[in-house]
Amino acid sequence: xxxxxxxxxxxxxxxxxxxxxxxxxxxxxxxxxxxxxxxxxxxxxxxxxxxxxxxxxxxxxxxxxxxxxxxxxxxxxxxxxxxxxxxxxxxxxxxxxxxxxxxxxxxxxxxxxxxxxxxxxxxxxxxxxxxxxxxxxxxxxxxxxxxxxxxxxxxxxxxxxxxxxxxxxxxxxxxxxxxxxxxxxxxxxxxxxxxxxxxxxxxxxxxxxxxxxxxxxxxxxxxxxxxxxxxxxxxxxxxxxxxxxxxxxxxxxxxxxxxxxxxxxxxxxxxxxxxxxxxxxxxxxxxxxxxxxxxxxxxxxxxxxxxxxxxxxxxxxxxxxxxxxxxxxxxxxxxxxxxxxxxxxxxxxxxxxxxxxxxxxxxxxxxxxxxxxxxxxxxxxxxxxxxxxxxxxxxxxxxxxxxxxxxxxxxxxxxxxxxxxxxxxxxxxxxxxxxxxxxxxxxxxxxxxxxxxxxxxxxxxxxxxxxxxxxxxxxxxxxxxxxxxxxxxxxxxxxxxxxxxxxxxxxxxxxxxxxxx
Amino acid sequence: xxxxxxxxxxxxxxxxxxxxxxxxxxxxxxxxxxxxxxxxxxxxxxxxxxxxxxxxxxxxxxxxxxxxxxxxxxxxxxxxxxxxxxxxxxxxxxxxxxxxxxxxxxxxxxxxxxxxxxxxxxxxxxxxxxxxxxxxxxxxxxxxxxxxxxxxxxxxxxxxxxxxxxxxxxxxxxxxxxxxxxxxxxxxxxxxxxxxxxxxxxxxxxxxxxxxxxxxxxxxxxxxxxxxxxxxxxxxxxxxxxxxxxxxxxxxxxxxxxxxxxxxxxxxxxxxxxxxxxxxxxxxxxxxxxxxxxxxxxxxxxxxxxxxxxxxxxxxxxxxxxxxxxxx
Numbered sequence: 060x061x062x063x064x065x066x067x068x069x070x071x072x073x074x075x076x077x078x079x080x081x082x083x084x085x086x087x088x089x090x091x092x093x094x095x096x097x098x099x100x101x102x103x104x105x106x107x108x109x110x111x112x113x114x115x116x117x118x119x120x121x122x123x124x125x126x127x128x129x130x131x132x133x134x135x136x137x138x139x140x141x142x143x144x145x146x147x148x149x150x151x152x153x154x155x156x157x158x159x160x161x162x163x164x165x166x167x168x169x170x171x172x173x174x175x176x177x178x179x180x181x182x183x184x185x186x187x188x189x190x191x192x193x194x195x196x197x198x199x200x201x202x203x204x205x206x207x208x209x210x211x212x213x214x215x216x217x218x219x220x221x222x223x224x225x226x227x228x229x230x231x232x233x234x235x236x237x238x239x240x241x242x243x244x245x246x247x248x249x250x251x252x253x254x255x256x257x258x259x260x261x262x263x264x265x266x267x268x269x270x271x272x273x274x275x276x277x278x279x280x281x282x283x284x285x286x287x288x289x290x291x292x293x294x295x296x297x298x299x300x301x302x303x304x305x306x307x308x309x310x311x312x313x314x315x316x317x318x319x320x321x322x323x324x325x326x327x328x329x330x331x332x333x334x335x336x337x338x339x340x341x342x343x344x345x346x347x348x349x350x351x352x353x354x355x356x357x358x359x360x361x362x363x364x365x366x367x368x369x370x371x372x373x374x375x376x377x378x379x380x381x382x383x384x385x386x387x388x389x390x391x392x393x394x395x396x397x398x399x400x401x402x403x404x405x406x407x408x409x410x411x412x413x414x415x416x417x418x419x420x421x422x423x424x425x426x427x428x429x430x431x432x433x434x435x436x437x438x439x440x441x442x443x444x445x446x447x448x449x450x451x452x453x454x455x456x457x458x459x460x461x462x463x464x465x466x467x468x469x470x471x472x473x474x475x476x477x478x479x480x481x482x483x484x485x486x487x488x489x490x491x492x493x494x495x496x497x498x499x500x501x502x503x504x505x506x507x508x509x510x511x512x513x514x515x516x517x518x519x520x521x522x523x524x525x526x527x528x529x530x531x532x533x534x535x536x537x538x539x540x541x542x543x544x545x546x547x548x549x550x551x552x553x554x555x556x557x558x559x560x561x562x563x564x565x566x567x568x569x570x571x572x573x574x575x576x
Numbered sequence: 577x578x579x580x581x582x583x584x585x586x587x588x589x590x591x592x593x594x595x596x597x598x599x600x601x602x603x604x605x606x607x608x609x610x611x612x613x614x615x616x617x618x619x620x621x622x623x624x625x626x627x628x629x630x631x632x633x634x635x636x637x638x639x640x641x642x643x644x645x646x647x648x649x650x651x652x653x654x655x656x657x658x659x660x661x662x663x664x665x666x667x668x669x670x671x672x673x674x675x676x677x678x679x680x681x682x683x684x685x686x687x688x689x690x691x692x693x694x695x696x697x698x699x700x701x702x703x704x705x706x707x708x709x710x711x712x713x714x715x716x717x718x719x720x721x722x723x724x725x726x727x728x729x730x731x732x733x734x735x736x737x738x739x740x741x742x743x744x745x746x747x748x749x750x751x752x753x754x755x756x757x758x759x760x761x762x763x764x765x766x767x768x769x770x771x772x773x774x775x776x777x778x779x780x781x782x783x784x785x786x787x788x789x790x791x792x793x794x795x796x797x798x799x800x801x802x803x804x805x806x807x808x809x810x811x812x813x814x815x816x817x818x819x820x821x822x823x824x825x826x827x828x829x830x831x832x833x834x835x836x837x838x839x840x841x842x843x844x845x846x847x848x849x850x851x852x853x854x855x856x857x858x859x860x861x862x863x864x865x866x867x868x869x870x871x872x873x874x875x876x877x878x879x880x881x882x883x884x885x886x887x888x889x890x891x892x893x894x895x896x897x898x899x900x901x902x903x904x
Contacts, residue, residue: 398710400703410841
């Protein structure tokens with residue numbers, strides 16, 4: 060009996076020691092959430108349709124090319140949605156089908172009068188969407204790292220196409236948001252004609268009908284406004300780009316010939332070869348450097364260019380941001396912000412202070428009540444609450460679980476709800492004492508009979524907490540995890556620790572009939 | 577020390593009064609929801625909220641006037657203690673605007689309006705912008721989480737006890753959720769993410785007291801097979817009354833500390849928990865057992881026959897502890 064007791068006390072001492080060691084000093088070991096530390100929490104949606112549209116557009120262009128070269132007649136071939144396209148006016152069906160066989164690996168074909176319509180296979184589309192989000196995630200990770208934020212979080216979130224970005228301690232939220240979101244798709248395309256002073260003027264020059272392989276793009280946006288479509292320069296450019304977003308090898312800060320800020324970029328090996336023959340074939344023609352759908356600059360091709368180029372006519376800030384975005388690669392699709400939560404550091408500080416005050420006040424109230432109501436045995440409960448909190452803090456630091464503002468609430472609830480188990484046990488012991496079988500028997504019966512009640516109550520609380528974990532966003536998850544750890548360690552403290560303390564007291568008395576309860 | 581020495585109140589006699597009282601509270605809450613609409617916070621509806629901290633004291637009216645010209649209905653409130661000089665401004669979801677760029681526009685316009693109005697300098701302490709997609713998604717998940725939680729707890733109690741008890745426990749828990757919602761309506765709290773977290777916590781917590789009583793009912797049924805169920809339940813409620821009150825009391829004390837000292841951001845959470853804990857205790861004593869009795873009587877006609885644990889006790893011996901050790 061004595062040996063057993065010593066073993067139990069040793070175990071408790073080890074658990075307490077490990078817990079304290081894990082979270083001391085708390086300012087370094089307990090991780091704080093954005094709502095306590097300050098920072099910005101962003102949720103983005105990747106417009107995966109963009110990537111599907113690129114796939115469909117490319118297929119359409121390739122098919123048009125193949126058919127034209129093979130001499131298969133058709134009247135029209137066009138994309139009708141991001142995942143669908145249609146071919147019309149076919150004469151020679153057999154010839155068409157041999158030439159267009161490729162498209163069927165990705166698209167389901169169905170017959171129409173004089174043609175076919177294609178729809179992307181659902182599994183291919185899903186896979187493409189998934190890859191797009193993964194790629195976007197990796198790109199954002201690189202950009203966030205370039206921003207130099209400590210301990211950022213970039214992760215998939217909620218629905219299939221959402222990404223969560225958490226940046227602790229970021230002060231310039233707007234810049235961070237722009238950098239994360241800019242697609243950074245660099246294109247080099249031939250210019251048909253331009254610049255024109257307005258969209259209307261540009262259309263007029265073509266009698267309102269642009270060539271099928273060309274489109275109208277605005278020049279650099281004026282002023283510092285973001286997202287606006289105002290521009291005083293419009294260009295009619297080819298739809299096809301000589302390079303794609305992932306052809307870029309590097310980008311770095313540079314200066315143009317007038318010592319103004321510029322971004323120098325270099326192309327990857329295979330892109331450089333392609334670009335070399337492209338420029339060679341088009342010497343003397345103007346070429347546009349297009350970034351995210353805006354014509355940044357236009358230069359006449361003087362000779363064969365292989366692997367490098369320059370974006371000029373930008374401000375210093377634009378240069379810095381473009382280097383970050385271009386270096387980290389293009390996003391496969393554009394993105395939207397769905398949610399933004401920014402907490403200033405001073406509010407976080409105040410929240411921490413309020414949380415500590417409330418925890419201490421809650422602890423004090425419960426301790427006073429237990430000491431008043433259960434006298435000396437109340438001390439037993441107090442020790443078990445304190446050990447419970449120490450284990451909770453220790454596990455939170457060790458796992459680690461981020462302490463959030465709702466997590467503080469979970470911490471305080473652990474005090475009030477944790478002591479319930481002690482109350483159930485003490486009340487049962489009181490009842491058993493009334494049957495006058497002696498204190499030892501009463502304590503044993505108290506713990507044994509209440510055990511399954513405690514299991515049942517904890518399981519029902521755990522069910523709710525687990526669903527909370529599943530439902531919640533960051534801060535709420537912090538609450539749920541705190542609650543779950545608190546509930547589990549409560550089983551240990553209210554049953555094991557508390558019982559050990561009872562036995563310690565009883566072991567010193569031979570014929571105990573009474574307890575201070 | 578005991579709160580109730582040999583308590584012997586006739587709770588079962590008052591069960592219909594209790595049910596009527598609860599229904600009145602819930603009906604009033606529902607009526608308010610119908611009239612005013614469910615006061616969902618921006619977490620669920622989408623929209624923007626700003627907490628700005630002024631460098632000098634400002635009256636709320638001046639802030640209100642400054643943002644009055646903005647589209648939609650703004651809410652301007654003191655945030656935290658007045659000495660902190662923090663003001664909360666909530667702006668509704670802008671309709672017909674595209675997401676993404678529009679997300680921050682409302683808050684930027686509000687900040688500009690504050691600057692233009694010649695108020696003291698301020699800094700933005702907290703900015704929450706929630707798009708409608710996120711809000712709708714959270715609404716769905718919130719409802720799903722509460723319902724799944726109720727269902728899972730019902731199943732657990734159904735397995736551990738018996739069906740009529742499970743229904744009693746879950747009706748009591750559902751009662752607590754509805755009463756809590758009603759009080760949120762009465763006191764004009766918004767339903768935020770934190771409030772839903774509190775409601776979910778209540779679903780798990782309020783069933784605890786019920787489990788304690790049901791455990792005792794089961795224990796008593798074995799020694800008092802000849803007594804009618806309603807009497808056994810009443811005795812059990814009385815026997816466990818002390819611990820029902822004390823366990824709720826300790827939780828109430830800690831939540832009270834949270835309500836008083838936890839700061840503005842957790843006030844809605846703490847209020848929800850306060851109401852939930854009180855309602856949980858009330859429903860445990862008056863509603864859960866009443867429903868269990870009503871169901872048992874209707875099912876068997878003879879209360880004793882259905883009341884005794886009968887065959888299920890032996891059936892479950894294998895995976896359960898000895899019955900003796902199971903009640904508190």
